[in-house]
Amino acid sequence: MHEIIGSSPMRLDGPDKVTGRAVYTADIHMEGTLEVALVRSPVAHAMLKGIQAPAIPDGCYLFTAKDLCGNFIPSIFSEQPVLASDHIRYQGEAVAIIAAPTREKADELASEVKLELEILRTVDSIEEAVKDDAPRLFENGNVCSVFHSDKGDVEGALKQSALVLEGSFETPVQIHGFMEPEAAFCCLDEKGRLAIVSATQNAYSDLYTAAVATGRQNEEITSRAATVGGGFGGKDGNTAQVYAAVVTHLTGKPARYVYTREENIRWGMKRHRSLTHARVGFSEDGHILAADCSMLLDTGAYALLGPSVLGLGLEHFTGAYFVPNVRLDGSLLYTNHAPASAMRGFGAPQAALAFESILNRAAKKLGINPLEIRRINAIHKGQEGPMGGVNEHETGLEEALEKFSRSDFYREMSENPEKGCGYGIAVGMMSSGLGKHIPDTCYVTIDRTDSGFTVSTSLVDIGQGSQTVLAQIAAKALGVAVDKIDMRMGRTDGNPDSGSTAASRSTFICGNAIIKAASEILGGAVHAQAAYAFPEASGEARHTYFAFMVQGAKVKVDPVTGKVDVLWMHSTTDTGRVINPTLFNGQVFGGVAMSLGMTLSEQVRYKDGISMENSLANYILPTAMDVPLLTSDFIDKPEPSGPYGAKGMAELPTVAVAPAVTAAVSDAVKGLEINRVPIDRMEILRAGGKA
Amino acid sequence: MRYRLHIPTTLDQALELKRSTGGTYLAAGTVILVNHSHAEDLISLEKIPGLKSIEDSGEAITIGALVTFDEIEKCRCIMDKLPSLHQAACLTAGPQIRHRATIGGNIGCFSPASDAVTALVALDAQVELYDGSYHRMPVEGLRELKDGSIITSVIVPTRFCFSAFEKVGKRNAMSVSVLNMALAGDGKLFRLAAGCTAPHVLFCSRTSALLSTDAVDMEKAKDALVSEIRPIDDRWGTVEYRKAVSRNLLEKLVSEAGL
Incomplete structure (x- = not known):
């Protein structure tokens, strides 16, 4: 028998998916199913004074917060209601549930529900949320959570540094862009239990949420995932599930709620927009001596997993390196936007744009090769992380850098760069595991x-x-x-x-x-x-297992339009032992494409709390014509505590794409430093004297 | 979305349906159906004969209103004689939509961002309209379809020995233009058109006149262009970006034309 580990047998779900037999949530049909629509707030910030319902025909239903047994969605702070009953905090927030025999009828009834609203001033950005006179989303203000960690003597070390570089960076609100929108189906099973079937990353979380809203015992509910068409964090927590469950609980009838693409783009979960700042001190020979890092995240109207995203983003801020003196500071801020929560990378891509960009600039200023500056700072097993905990597990960054240096990509970049093109390198690091103090x-x-x-x-x-x-x-x-x-x-x-x-x-x-x-x-x-x-990290550290990835980008920049074409992305990974190389590459290539979108074109922007983007025609995901040549390899350094040596790597490929691409653009357009993604073509035109 | 679909087989039947129902003409539906039009009556033109041919008379190429972008993309005579229109067709949407979408439907949408219309305006094309009798009008001045007129074809002169088209999108396929521009020239006279710079595709008359002089002053032409266009800030781009890129694209097109 050939070796199972390290080979790529046909994926078990492949035949069903390519033949269309796979059953997604929206495919589930049952006689008498009610279709669900939500009455959503037309404005981003208001007090709800009343709900005027139209006449509801037989066989159709309207439910409001009064019909719920418990009106919160369990999460870190559990402050998000299932249905808003007094304070509306984002445009599109659910106020009532309509159920009808067809979605068309449900939508029609939903549009006839009139809300009496006392409009409030909107908090439309992080910048506005922190102002003294900003309207408050909650009694305690707009600061949802804060994070602080201090290791060593940052100011002292910065004073002694031969070079101190500083920068402010920005990343956009991004959506997950999964093919299957959020969806849930619910019915009563033969034992009278609520049976939820959904597009979910966590069947138990749907059960707990439904238990709160319906007042049922956990034993009176079952939950399972249908075939799921992508999650990336956007189906980690409640989306459509609780609404279908409430309808079935209150009517006894099957119910289904499938988001439209507009609902998905506007009101699905999001990647947090970030403003980051870093001051990093280097010795003359390129050692990182100190880093002072801060991060502000827009969590929208509710926390969801935001506090954890902030913590992980800051914990990963100084990346894959040993830094003796580190200060980490951050705030998660409420705004009148649809809530952000988990998205692949979970704060690390936002941090990496700042730190990896500064590292690339330091390498240039100090005359050190960008791979070499990373090699001399690479964190080793047994060294302290940024929060003081010891890095106890295998780290293969040095080997990955070495392998990358022998790649076709690096050979072209260093020996034979194509005329008119730019090249850039960055390194990503990503933990696995939920983190200390979270049951795992x-x-x-x-x-x-x-x-x-x-x-x-x-x-x-x-x-x-x-x-x-x-x-x-x-x-x-x-x-x-x-x-x-x-x-x-x-x-x-x-x-x-x-x-x-x-x-x-x-x-x-x-x-x-x-x-x-x-x-x-x-x-x-x-x-x-x-x-x-999951083994817990020692000391103050939250995580203990990390995987690493060296990424190179080759770009061509059009001086006439400022458009950036990414031509090649090469990735070298350390994730312990790779169990299935084909699926591993799928993760690498998909993750790279996902972050290329954030780097070049994807963003959700708000005006008065209403998103400018509402369809796949104007939320600009990369197409097959935009995804470049993708190559990938890996080192084989088994982690003894991993299953046959494996470490987790699903999020890793998203982390360092943006700083690799922006470094490549800086290489192509001399003198240009990019601190904000998606890349603004005006910056390129100005730098090239074409604006 | 519910509607009544009418399928006339002659232009006169279509006109009569338009007058009796107040409905909307439907070519391929790639815009109407995607935008969830609230039209209650849709009058499909698909079964009306005579709207699907491409004919080269020597002086002009006549393209039937229901010719698809995909057919334009693959048409040898358009490729050879109208390279700007060919390029605009190739850069519109993606292969699936090009397989369905028609040139007449595209013109009839009156989008300020239409790639094909920008190419057609620069090429001094005319549309043929039917409202009981046939009329011709320049594509350039067409802002609406009066009295239920039906676009039956577009007539594109082949006198221009040079034509080129440029598109700026946010991505490489399935992309609404942020800006597009087309230039056509017969050796003496040049015609420049720009999309996404006004409420309709703009024929840039002053810039065209400057390009049609003996010694072209590029800076003057660029300044004229920027004073002629009236772009807005929207989700696709800013006024500042559109003005900067207009200047740059003009320079690029003029250099391609060898002026």
Whole structure:
């Protein structure tokens, strides 16, 4: 039998997806299903004084906050209502639920509901939120959470630095851009339980949210993921689920709520817009001596996972390097925008634009090669991270830099650059695991069957291919072929809560749980359940496992229009051992394309709290014609605590794309420093004297 | 979205339906159906014969209103004789939409960002309209379709030995133009048109006149262009950007023309 780990068997969900047999949430039909629409606020900030409902015909329903048992969505602060009942904090916030036999009818009724509103002044940006006279979204003001960490003597070290570079940077609101919009279906099962099926990253979270809103016990609800068409963080938490669940609970009828693309773009979760600032001190030979870093994030109207995003963004601010003196400061701010929450990279891409850009500029000023400045600062196993915790696990950044230096990309860049093109390099680092103090355990059940084994967990494959990778791990652990493994994922029924498909954790944590359960099966059991908890970081650090990626960008800049064409992105990764190289490359290429979008064209902008972007015609995702040549390789440095040596890497490819591209643009347009993405073509025209 | 779909088989039937229902003419529907038009009556022109041919008379190429962008893209005589229109067709939307969308429908949308219309205005093209009898009008001055007129074809002169088209989009396909520009010249007289710079595609008459003189003063021409266009700030671009790029694109087109 050939080696299972490190090979790429056909993905288990592939045949169903290419033949159209895969069942997504919107494909689920049941006789008598009610279609759901929300009455959404037309304005971004107001007090709700009353709701005037039209006559609701038989067979149609209208529900407001009064119909809910509990009116909050469980999250870090749980301050977001299911339905706004007094204070409306963003345009599009849900005020009432309409259910009708068709979506058209539901939309029509929703449009006839009149809201009595006392309009308030809008907080339309981070810059406005921090002003003294800004309207307050909450009694305590607009600061949702703060983060601070201090290590060493930053000011002292900056004074002793031969070179201190400083800069302010900005990144936009980005959407996840998944193919399948947010969707949920709910019905009563044969036991009278609420049965939720949805596009979700976390089946248990949907169950808990529905329990609050309906007053049901957890045991009276089941939840499972349908085939999910992408998540990237945007389906980590409630989107459509609670509304379908409330309708079924109150009517006894099946209910379905599928976001339109406009709802997805305007009111789906977002990547936080960021304003960052960094002052970094270097010795003459390029060692980083100190970093003073700050980050402001726009979380929109509610916190959701924002406090964690701020923490992770700052924890990753100084990147893949050992820095002896570090100050991290940040605030998460409320504004009258649709809430931001998790998005692939979780704060790290925002930080990397600042730190990697400064590092590239320092290399240039000090006359040091951009790979070399990263090599001499690369963090090693056993060194302290920016918050003081020791980096206890394998770090392969130096090996990745070395491999990158031998790549075709780097050879072209350093020896034979194409005329008229620019080249840039950046390094990304990304943790895996939810982080200290957050329950982070995965449960796996293995049963021996007549034809092989079933492997069950509540974790969801959201399209990234984890069921194939986990089946490979199970096959290896049980000593059988992959086709003997029947993966059953994404159901609460019969499975304990394994948390979310998030934080690049599935392969690592579920893989380890599978290996543990498999050892019991190999000992003779026919049924085994095992739990594996993510190891906690030491000291003040939040995370302890990191993967690394060196990325190179080649660009061509049109001096006439200021347009940037990215021609080539090459990535070299350290993620321990790669279990499935094809799926690994899928993650790399998809992540690179995603961040190229943020770098070149994607953004949601607000005017009076209303988004300017509302369709895929004006929210500019890259097309196949915009994605460049993508190449990828990896080093093989197994992490002893990982399943067969693997570390998580799903988010990593998004982290350093923007600073690699902006460095390449600076290389092509001499004298231009870019601190803001998406890249403003006017900056390029001005630098080239063409404006 | 609910509507009544009428499928006339002659132009006169279509006119009659327009007058009796007040409906909207439908060519391929790539705009009307995507924009969720609230039209209650749609009058499809698809089954009316005679609107789908491309004919080269030697002096002009006549393109039927229902000729698709994809057909323009693949048409040898348009490629050879009207390179700017060919280029504009190739850069419109993406392959799937080009396979369906028609030149007549595109003109009938009166979009200030239409790539094809910018090329046609520079090429001094005319539309043929039917309102019971046939009329011709320059594409340049066409702002509306009066009395239910139907665009039946567009007639594009082939006298220009030079023509070129430039488009600035936010991405490389499926992109609304931020700015577009076309230049056509017969050796003596030049015609410049620009899109996304006014409420309709603009024939830049003063700039064209300056380009048609013996010794072209490029700076003067660029200044004239910037004073002629009236761009706005919108989600696609700013006035500042559109003015800067207008100057740069003009320079590029003029240099291609060898002026």
